[in-house]
Amino acid sequence: MTTKRLNRFACLLGVGLLMAATIFAGNALAEGLLPTDCIKCHDKQPKDIASNGLSHKTEISCVDCHEAHRPSSPNNIPQCNKCHEGTAHFDLTGCLNCHNNPHTPKVISIDKDLTEPCLTCHTDQMAQLQQYESSHTRVACSTCHRERHPFIPDCLHCHSPHKEGMDMKVCLTCHKPHMPLEVTYPAETPSEYCAACHDDVYSTLKASKFKHGKFECAKCHQDKHKTIPRCQDCHGENPHPPAMHEKFPQCGQCHGIAHDLNK
Ligand code: HEC
Ligand code: HEC
Ligand code: HEC
Ligand code: HEC
Ligand code: HEC
Ligand code: HEC
Ligand code: HEC
Ligand code: HEC
Ligand code: HEC
Ligand code: HEC
Ligand code: HEC
Ligand code: HEC
Known part of the structure; x- marks a missing residue:
């Protein structure tokens, strides 16, 4: 022995x-x-x-x-169900997969691919993931929310930013993690964020001497990515005498483009 x-x-x-x-x-x-x-x-x-x-x-x-x-x-x-039963959560199997130590019941570590068990308490996030299909829909909740509950991951663990210096707070101005392709942003979003991908437009606008040059992109392209405003949304249907508009129906025929009215 x-x-x-x-x-x-x-x-x-x-x-x-x-x-x-x-x-x-x-x-x-x-x-x-x-x-x-x-x-x-x-x-x-x-x-x-x-x-x-x-x-x-x-x-x-x-x-x-x-x-x-x-x-x-x-x-x-x-067995846990000796004392805990009667809810969807208590019908799960493998309690100890999450509550790995029954002597510290709320220290919850998550080291497996899990989605279904999370849904016994969180349903909104799944609803969003399913309604707005994206690559995030195809991974388990615990791919992002891993190790312990509740853990919030940083986007930059898995992605590089569009432009150096963008942190997760910046990502969240345009993306929501459970519907990442639905890009929306508030009116005060700095134009520099857009410039990460639209550098040419940004330079043109900043170089313009006209009043539009001082606006943030999001003031005109409101709320949802790829929204294109009409000039008339802000300037009314007929800023000039009707005869003029009849002859030249497009504002651009005289004013060029919104980003540089002179052109
Ligand atoms: C002998 C009865 C008994 C057993 C067996 C038992 N529990 Fe409990 N547990 C309780 C009681 C009583 C409470 C407090 C009331 C409640 O939340 O239901 C509790 C509370 C909890 C809590 C909440 C802790 C808190 O204070 O907020 C968790 C989590 C938990 N139990 C997990 C488990 C898991 C996982 C198992 C199996 C490994 C288990 N329990 C087995 C009796 C038991
Ligand atoms: C997917 C991981 C996971 C599994 C599997 C799991 N739990 Fe939980 N459980 C949690 C989380 C997360 C909480 C919430 C902790 C908090 O409130 O901070 C929780 C909370 C609890 C609570 C306290 C809150 C309540 O609803 O009363 C009890 C009791 C509990 N679990 C028991 C169980 C039992 C019994 C099983 C197995 C039948 C089980 N859990 C399986 C993750 C899990
Ligand atoms: C809520 C129920 C519950 C209570 C209360 C509880 N235990 Fe446990 N204990 C368990 C479960 C379930 C396991 C099995 C854990 C596993 O399989 O990982 C366990 C495992 C153990 C083990 C085996 C080694 C290990 O950690 O897996 C020992 C020893 C032990 N408990 C001692 C105690 C002592 C001493 C107390 C009181 C101070 C206590 N337990 C209180 C549920 C409980
Ligand atoms: C005199 C020493 C002693 C005392 C007192 C004692 N245990 Fe143990 N216990 C042991 C030994 C030895 C083992 C076997 C350990 C092993 O197999 O590795 C054990 C194993 C266990 C296990 C593991 C289950 C198993 O069958 O392997 C649990 C749970 C446990 N004890 C709980 C308790 C609880 C609860 C108390 C108090 C009510 C207690 N023990 C008091 C010596 C003791
Ligand atoms: C038993 C119910 C329960 C289960 C199961 C559960 N949670 Fe939670 N979760 C909660 C509660 C309650 C909170 C808020 C309290 C807290 O922060 O601990 C929370 C908070 C969170 C948060 C953080 C919220 C914030 O604003 O910081 C995340 C992320 C989260 N849960 C993800 C998950 C994931 C992923 C799973 C599956 C692995 C899961 N939860 C399983 C009850 C649960
Ligand atoms: C691609 C990574 C990723 C996946 C997959 C993911 N989440 Fe999240 N989740 C996040 C991030 C990042 C946050 C923090 C958002 C914030 O701070 O505004 C978050 C926040 C949460 C919160 C806090 C409340 C909220 O809605 O902001 C809960 C609860 C949550 N997630 C649950 C889940 C559940 C359940 C699943 C699976 C159905 C899931 N998450 C899938 C990344 C993810
Ligand atoms: C645990 C890793 C992980 C985290 C954390 C994560 N993602 Fe992702 N994300 C992925 C994977 C994997 C893909 C699919 C492959 C790719 O495009 O890189 C993806 C794809 C995307 C896509 C494109 C979606 C599609 O269907 O093409 C966007 C947008 C995105 N992520 C934004 C974010 C943002 C914003 C955050 C933080 C709130 C975040 N991600 C956090 C893993 C992650
Ligand atoms: C100003 C808004 C904005 C900000 C801030 C932003 N994104 Fe994006 N992101 C977008 C747009 C718009 C797209 C989609 C372009 C398209 O339609 O192809 C996108 C696409 C993505 C994609 C898909 C793959 C790719 O590169 O095209 C990922 C991943 C992503 N973003 C991650 C992030 C991360 C991580 C952050 C923070 C560091 C972030 N985004 C910040 C607007 C933004
Ligand atoms: C991650 C890169 C990325 C970011 C950041 C980004 N965009 Fe885009 N944007 C794109 C791509 C890719 C297209 C599609 C280009 C195409 O179809 O030729 C696009 C197209 C557009 C369009 C034109 C839609 C059309 O129908 O021609 C507008 C307007 C636009 N973006 C505005 C913005 C604004 C405003 C921001 C900042 C709030 C922004 N974008 C941030 C990548 C991005
Ligand atoms: C004064 C309002 C206004 C501002 C400010 C503005 N845009 Fe535009 N943008 C428009 C209008 C209107 C169009 C449609 C084309 C036109 O009539 O000039 C457009 C077209 C676009 C297009 C598609 C055509 C092209 O030129 O590629 C993109 C991309 C775009 N804008 C991005 C941006 C970005 C990025 C910013 C900020 C740097 C910005 N816009 C600032 C009003 C504006
Ligand atoms: C989101 C609202 C908005 C949109 C869309 C918009 N504008 Fe403007 N525009 C303004 C504002 C505000 C001013 C400044 C008015 C002032 O200060 O008197 C302005 C100024 C002008 C001026 C005067 C330039 C100057 O520097 O004095 C012209 C010309 C003009 N816009 C034409 C257009 C044309 C053409 C379009 C479409 C291609 C357009 N605008 C789209 C809001 C907008
Ligand atoms: C036939 C050419 C022509 C067309 C078409 C035209 N404009 Fe103009 N617009 C002008 C001229 C020239 C001025 C400068 C007149 C002045 O300084 O009073 C002007 C001035 C403006 C101003 C500035 C007014 C001020 O008080 O400073 C705005 C705003 C404007 N136009 C918007 C529009 C919009 C919106 C459209 C399309 C619905 C449009 N224009 C179509 C020629 C045109």
Whole structure:
């Protein structure tokens, strides 16, 4: 026998003797062990419970879950549904996949591909992912929300920015993570963000001496990407005498383009 096995044997013998002693003493607990005994041989679990046991510390004790002990009962691990049942969440299988340590029930780590179990509590995000199909729809929730609950990933873990210096806060002005292709943005979005892809337009506009040159792109191209405004949206249907508009129906025939009216 190795020392380790010998120790284990000695310990189990200890449990046997301890139990025999308490049963002999007429203890009400069938198995004889009290919660205060556990710490004599197990130090990790009592420590975990003491520091982070939450309701598993305050509402119940070791022996509500571990009703028996070796050697008389080698299988004293409880099923969670012994005490938790009646909701969709409690019908899940593999509770310990997320609640990996029952002694710290709310320290939740996520190290597998998971989507379905998340939906027992979060439905809005899935609704968006499905309504607005994108590459993000095809990965598991835990591809992004990984390691622990609740973890928020940084876009830049997986993507490079359109332009150096853009951080995640900037990404979120135009993209929503659960519908990334629905690009929308507020009216005060800085033109520099657009310039990352529309450098030519940006330079033209900035060089223009006309009043449009001072506007942010988003003032005209409002809200949703690729929206094109009509000049008349801002200047009214007939800024000039009707005869003039009849002869030259396009504003551009005299004013050129919005980004540089002179051209
Ligand atoms: C005298 C020492 C001793 C005491 C007191 C003791 N245990 Fe154990 N316990 C052991 C040993 C030894 C093992 C076997 C460890 C192994 O196989 O690695 C064990 C195993 C376990 C296991 C693992 C399940 C299994 O069957 O392998 C649980 C759960 C457990 N004990 C809970 C408790 C609880 C709860 C208490 C207090 C009510 C307690 N123990 C008190 C020595 C003790
Ligand atoms: C809410 C129920 C619950 C409570 C309360 C609880 N345990 Fe456990 N315990 C479990 C479950 C479930 C496992 C099996 C964990 C696994 O398989 O990963 C376990 C495992 C163990 C083990 C085996 C080694 C391990 O960590 O997997 C020991 C020893 C143990 N518990 C001791 C204790 C002691 C001592 C207490 C009280 C301080 C206690 N437990 C309180 C549910 C509980
Ligand atoms: C012996 C009964 C019992 C068992 C077995 C049990 N629990 Fe609990 N658990 C409770 C009670 C009582 C509460 C507090 C009331 C509630 O939230 O239902 C609780 C609360 C919790 C909480 C919330 C903690 C808090 O304080 O907010 C989580 C998470 C949890 N349990 C997970 C589990 C998991 C996972 C298992 C299986 C490994 C498990 N429980 C096994 C009795 C138990
Ligand atoms: C996909 C991971 C995952 C799985 C699988 C899972 N849980 Fe949870 N559970 C969570 C998360 C996340 C929370 C919320 C924690 C919070 O409020 O911070 C939670 C909360 C809880 C709570 C406390 C809140 C409540 O609704 O009462 C209990 C109890 C619980 N789970 C028990 C279980 C049981 C029992 C199982 C297995 C039948 C299980 N969980 C399976 C992730 C999971
Ligand atoms: C039992 C219910 C439950 C389950 C299951 C659950 N969550 Fe949660 N989740 C919550 C609660 C409650 C909160 C808010 C409290 C908090 O921050 O801990 C939350 C918060 C979050 C947040 C952060 C919200 C914020 O604004 O910071 C994310 C992200 C999240 N959950 C993702 C997930 C993912 C991914 C899964 C599946 C692996 C999951 N959740 C499973 C209940 C749950
Ligand atoms: C491509 C990565 C990615 C995927 C896949 C993903 N999320 Fe998220 N999620 C995020 C990011 C990033 C945020 C933070 C958004 C913010 O801060 O405004 C977030 C925020 C959340 C929040 C906080 C509330 C909210 O809506 O902002 C919850 C809850 C959440 N996600 C759940 C889920 C669930 C459930 C799934 C799977 C159905 C999922 N997520 C899939 C990246 C992702
Ligand atoms: C865990 C990795 C991960 C995170 C975090 C992540 N993405 Fe993605 N995203 C992907 C993958 C994988 C694809 C598909 C391949 C590609 O286009 O790079 C994708 C595609 C996209 C697309 C194109 C969608 C399509 O269907 O073509 C956009 C837009 C996008 N992501 C924006 C974001 C933004 C914004 C964030 C932060 C809120 C973010 N992503 C966070 C992994 C991630
Ligand atoms: C000013 C708005 C805006 C900002 C800010 C922005 N994006 Fe985009 N992004 C877009 C537009 C518009 C597209 C789609 C272009 C198209 O239709 O092809 C796009 C496309 C993408 C794509 C798809 C692949 C590609 O490169 O075309 C990814 C991935 C992406 N963005 C990630 C990000 C990340 C990460 C950030 C933050 C660093 C970010 N975006 C910031 C507007 C923005
Ligand atoms: C990630 C790169 C990217 C960013 C950032 C971006 N765009 Fe675009 N944009 C594109 C692409 C690609 C097209 C399509 C070009 C084409 O069809 O020739 C486009 C097209 C457009 C169009 C023309 C649509 C049409 O019908 O011709 C407008 C207007 C536009 N973008 C405005 C903006 C504004 C305003 C911003 C800033 C809020 C912005 N874009 C940010 C990539 C981007
Ligand atoms: C005063 C309003 C206004 C401003 C400011 C403005 N645009 Fe435009 N934009 C228009 C109009 C109107 C059109 C349609 C073509 C035309 O009539 O000039 C257009 C067309 C476009 C097009 C498609 C045609 C082309 O020239 O490629 C893109 C892309 C575009 N704008 C991007 C931008 C970007 C990026 C900015 C900021 C740097 C910006 N716009 C600022 C009004 C504006
Ligand atoms: C989002 C609203 C908006 C759109 C769309 C728009 N404009 Fe303007 N435009 C303005 C504003 C505001 C001014 C400045 C008015 C002032 O200060 O008196 C202006 C000024 C002008 C001026 C005077 C230039 C100057 O520097 O004095 C002309 C000419 C003009 N716009 C033509 C056009 C034409 C042509 C289009 C379409 C191609 C157009 N605008 C689209 C809002 C807009
Ligand atoms: C036949 C050529 C022509 C056409 C077509 C035309 N304009 Fe003009 N517009 C002018 C001239 C010339 C001026 C300068 C007149 C002045 O300084 O009073 C002008 C001035 C303007 C001004 C500036 C007015 C001010 O008070 O500073 C606006 C705004 C304007 N036009 C908008 C439009 C819009 C919108 C359209 C299309 C619906 C349009 N124009 C069509 C020739 C034209």
